[in-house]
Amino acid sequence: MTTKTITPPSAVPGATRASLEVTRRLLRKYFRTRGLFAMGLIQSAMFLFSFRFVFGGAVHTGASSYVYFLVPGYVATIVLFTGGGIAVAVAEDRAQGFTDRLLSLPIPRRAIVLGRTIADSSTNAWTICATAAFGFLVGFRLEGSVEQGLAALGLCLLYGIVFTVVFIVMGLFAPNSQSAQGMSMIAFAFAFISSVYVPVSSMPSWLQPFAKYQPITPMVDAVRSLLVGSTSDVVLALAWSALLLTVFIPIATLRYRHA
Amino acid sequence: MSASDHSSPLLEATDLTVRFGQVTALDGVNLVVPPGEVLALLGPNGAGKTTLVRTIATLVGPTSGNLRVRGTDVVRDPLAVRRDIGLAGQYAAVEPTMTGRENLVMTARFFGHSKIAANHAAEIVIGQLSLEEVADRRCSTYSGGQRRRLDLGASLVGAPRLLLLDEPTTGLDPAGRSEVWDTVRTLVATGTDVVLTTHYLDEANELADRVVVIDHGRVIAYGTLSELKASIGRDVIEVTLAHGAELEHVGRILRQVTANPPTLDTSARRASASATDGTIQLAATIECLHQASIAVDEIGLRRPTLEEVFLTLTFAHPNLAPTVGSSHRGRS
Numbered sequence: 001m002t003t004k005t006i007t008p009p010s011a012v013p014g015a016t017r018a019s020l021e022v023t024r025r026l027l028r029k030y031f032r033t034r035g036l037f038a039m040g041l042i043q044s045a046m047f048l049f050s051f052r053f054v055f056g057g058a059v060h061t062g063a064s065s066y067v068y069f070l071v072p073g074y075v076a077t078i079v080l081f082t083g084g085g086i087a088v089a090v091a092e093d094r095a096q097g098f099t100d101r102l103l104s105l106p107i108p109r110r111a112i113v114l115g116r117t118i119a120d121s122s123t124n125a126w127t128i129c130a131t132a133a134f135g136f137l138v139g140f141r142l143e144g145s146v147e148q149g150l151a152a153l154g155l156c157l158l159y160g161i162v163f164t165v166v167f168i169v170m171g172l173f174a175p176n177s178q179s180a181q182g183m184s185m186i187a188f189a190f191a192f193i194s195s196v197y198v199p200v201s202s203m204p205s206w207l208q209p210f211a212k213y214q215p216i217t218p219m220v221d222a223v224r225s226l227l228v229g230s231t232s233d234v235v236l237a238l239a240w241s242a243l244l245l246t247v248f249i250p251i252a253t254l255r256y257r258h259a
Numbered sequence: 260m261s262a263s264d265h266s267s268p269l270l271e272a273t274d275l276t277v278r279f280g281q282v283t284a285l286d287g288v289n290l291v292v293p294p295g296e297v298l299a300l301l302g303p304n305g306a307g308k309t310t311l312v313r314t315i316a317t318l319v320g321p322t323s324g325n326l327r328v329r330g331t332d333v334v335r336d337p338l339a340v341r342r343d344i345g346l347a348g349q350y351a352a353v354e355p356t357m358t359g360r361e362n363l364v365m366t367a368r369f370f371g372h373s374k375i376a377a378n379h380a381a382e383i384v385i386g387q388l389s390l391e392e393v394a395d396r397r398c399s400t401y402s403g404g405q406r407r408r409l410d411l412g413a414s415l416v417g418a419p420r421l422l423l424l425d426e427p428t429t430g431l432d433p434a435g436r437s438e439v440w441d442t443v444r445t446l447v448a449t450g451t452d453v454v455l456t457t458h459y460l461d462e463a464n465e466l467a468d469r470v471v472v473i474d475h476g477r478v479i480a481y482g483t484l485s486e487l488k489a490s491i492g493r494d495v496i497e498v499t500l501a502h503g504a505e506l507e508h509v510g511r512i513l514r515q516v517t518a519n520p521p522t523l524d525t526s527a528r529r530a531s532a533s534a535t536d537g538t539i540q541l542a543a544t545i546e547c548l549h550q551a552s553i554a555v556d557e558i559g560l561r562r563p564t565l566e567e568v569f570l571t572l573t574f575a576h577p578n579l580a581p582t583v584g585s586s587h588r589g590r591s
Contacts, residue, residue: 004383004386005383005418006379006380006383006384006415006416006417006418007376007418008342008417008418009370009371009372009376009417009418010371011371012338012342012370012371013368013369013370013371017368018368018369021365021368021369024365025354025357025365028354028356028357028361029354029356029357032356032357032397033356096350096352097348097349097350097351097352098352098354100313100316100318100346100348100352101346101348101352101366101413102369103316103317103318104316104317104318104341104344104345104346104423105341105366105369105370105417106338106341106342106369106370106371106417107369
């Protein structure tokens, strides 16, 4: 290696190599940005504390204590609260020319989406697991077996991937990073008007249809089912996840062409 | 496979039109640029310079017409075009939380280099751009000039045949600008073709062999710098005075002699005007100054500056913004 010139590469990189490079950059950014790592966790713990100890007393969830109702739903949807940063980061990459640079390179478009999904899903997986641990700290206990608990956690991790892709698409459609932050608030509406925090039956009747039929409610109910060894709502939850992924991944890939 | 070879024109645009909704960013551009040169795209903000660069870089598709880059059609084989080009945009697209070296290796991997080749390419570029001292520091600690240089470097690790620089020095201080200029000159010396956009006339003057002047999405002039200056067809009489107080008087003399509006620069005590018949009018000016007993520091006849050419061109063209750098359209 003493030559002073660069030999042009003989072939363009494959999708796997390109995706992993995209992932590597984002994980480095995540771990090297001071506070990013801790911020998601603090946010998660703070919300959980408020719901468990502040609002929890006013919510009637039948015989079981509120903590048993709240924690599974909260863990399943924590990414809806912490994932806004994904949309902002996608919008920032576009604004700062990083996306243009990627698009001018001879890499497959899908690698940009795939690499980002892998990176952000990994950091979300960490948030989900940490949030589950917080759940135990505020009084949640497994009612069923450990296997059932792990199956429920697995479903939550799948949702983490689904929500990641949705936030990527939001970032791609937002005109700038401030709007991306605003758009990610839509996720709050889906989280609140669902069975995550209160039973749907306690909502006014005009609101119940939305709460009942939007994807978050069956997704959350499926996690609660798995925890007690039932499979109720699981097929519906998996179907919603598959549908959201099959719709949003192609949208993201196509949208990157025009980013 | 790419159809490109060394004999193909660097760029070949045929009726190239790009529209964004109602806005026509490029309006029937026809252009053939030979290889082996530095081409500057010049024009006011919103003229269509950046759109042309983005079309060359395959980031924007033509609405109609064709564009070939080194013989390869940007629509038919965008991947082959992307292998051939390196793009450095208006913003330094480097990851601030990574070191300079990490950024270069990453981009090299995106070009398809193996790990070893990527490290090697990064090392060479670090040397080429004199980034040795900062290469292993995070880019968030870099100065503006260092960031731009690294961004330039990132576009080089794939050994591109054509380097696209979109306003490479916008927002840099004079030291940063000359750093980037030196780097571009070094690259050109090693045989890389360069297309750069700029709204600094001195930048085009410093770096470019040929200039394309674009306004309202149309090419309004194209040629080498001296061709462009000659195309104006008029020399400029320039008088520098010993005392600034007589500047207005000299302006009147110039207007009288040349029948052209003079340009007065109070701080430099300088008056100038285009002269259709250079030497005769110069002699007449000297005679008038002598009769009026005005003390002259320096007087002479010179070729117009690029700025004067540019202003003449944009004035001569209908619907044009009168000032350089004026913003009359959102997208550039």
